[in-house]
Amino acid sequence: MPADDRTPGVIDxxxxxSSKRAFxxxxxxxxxxxxxxxxAGLAPSGSNIQxxxxxxxxGTARDxxxxxxxxxASGDRSGHGREYDYYPNPWREPYLGRRRACGWGLYSLLGIVKGDREAGLRQELRNFTFFDAPVGLFFYIDRDLKQGSWLDYGMFIQTVMLAARGFGLHTCPQAAWADFHSIVTPLVGAPAEQMLVCGMALGYADPDAPVNAFRPERLPVTDFSRFQGFD
Ligand SMILES: Cc1cc2nc3c(=O)[nH]c(=O)nc-3n(C[C@H](O)[C@H](O)[C@H](O)COP(=O)(O)O)c2cc1C
Structure with missing residues (x-):
């Protein structure tokens, strides 16, 4: 860990x-x-197309x-939904189990019990205050771009999140916003040729919020990597 958490080096x-949900x-x-x-603009992209x-x-634009x-989001959601598939449909193992573990891990920290739909909805709605972060980002991509550009985009977004750490800031990437692109797009002034990929909360994490201690487990390297040629 760095001596000063506000200026971490790259590994730190x-x-x-980690995704923070209270700012x-x-x-x-x-x-x-x-x-x-x-x-973040220094992130790589195929043929540097950025x-x-x-x-x-x-401020008021965010509010x-x-x-x-x-x-x-609090009312009838018919007519809303994201414009791209993020997740497998139908869900299958091992992804379904990992998704459930993540969801229940988060809910248990928040004291939300299984079946409490109202509390679940309240937590979901917290996405749409950027978890109280003062700044929100919306990431758009030209809709005629291909899978390679989405690959580039992931690298860009991760670089935003790592660069934020260099300023003592934290983030939460948020696909939740993409469900409401028809509201977000005219308000931010994005043209129709662009598609909303996701949003992001940016700010100073609340160190006292229990939810911010959530660190979902990761797989060991040997579960997702195969090595050859090492003696
Ligand atoms: C593209 C993307 C979209 C996400 N969307 C949401 C979201 O809408 N709301 C949320 O609370 N977390 C969201 N997350 C956060 C993930 O749940 C989180 O990255 C994952 O559980 C791993 O935890 P960590 O980021 O704290 O390491 C998103 C993450 C990514 C990469």
Whole structure:
């Protein structure tokens, strides 16, 4: 661990990054966000095409957007949904088991018991306040770009999250926002040719919030890697 958690080196940035779901109201400046995005722009992309388009909201723009999406998410959701498949359909093992373990791990930290749909919905709606983070990012991609560009995009988004650690900031990537692209897109001013990939909360994590201690388990390297030629 670094002596000072605010300025981690790269390995510490990787280790200390985790999705935070409770943020302090401490403001984050435009300069900080620009510096993070400048670093993230150094991410690699096939033929250096840099397929990312980022819309950043704070202050009243953020508040208005949150209010509108919460209103829709609290009511009838027919007509909403993301424009791309994120998950397998139908779910299958081993992914289903991992997904369940993640969900129940989070809920148990939050004191949400199985079957308490209202509490589950309340927690889901917290996505749409960016978990109280002062800054929200929306990642858009030109819809005619291909799978390779989505690969590039993942690298960009991870670089945003690691760069944020360099400023003592934390993040939560949020696919939840993509379900409400029809509300988000006109509010951020993205053109119709662009598709919302996901949102992200950016801010200072609340160190006292129990939910921020959530660290879902990872597989050991030997479960997902095969080595050859090493003696
Ligand atoms: C693209 C992407 C979308 C995600 N969407 C959400 C989301 O909508 N809400 C949420 O609470 N967490 C979301 N997560 C966070 C994952 O649950 C989290 O990354 C995973 O459980 C591993 O935990 P860690 O990020 O703390 O290491 C998302 C993560 C990724 C990479």
């Amino acid at each position: 940035a990787i280790r200390t990054r 302090l109201p401490t403001p984050v400046s435009r300069e900080q966000v620009e510096a993070i995005l400048q670093l 397929p990312w388009q980022v819309y950043v909201v704070s 208005r957007l949150c209010d509108e999406v919460i209103q829709s």
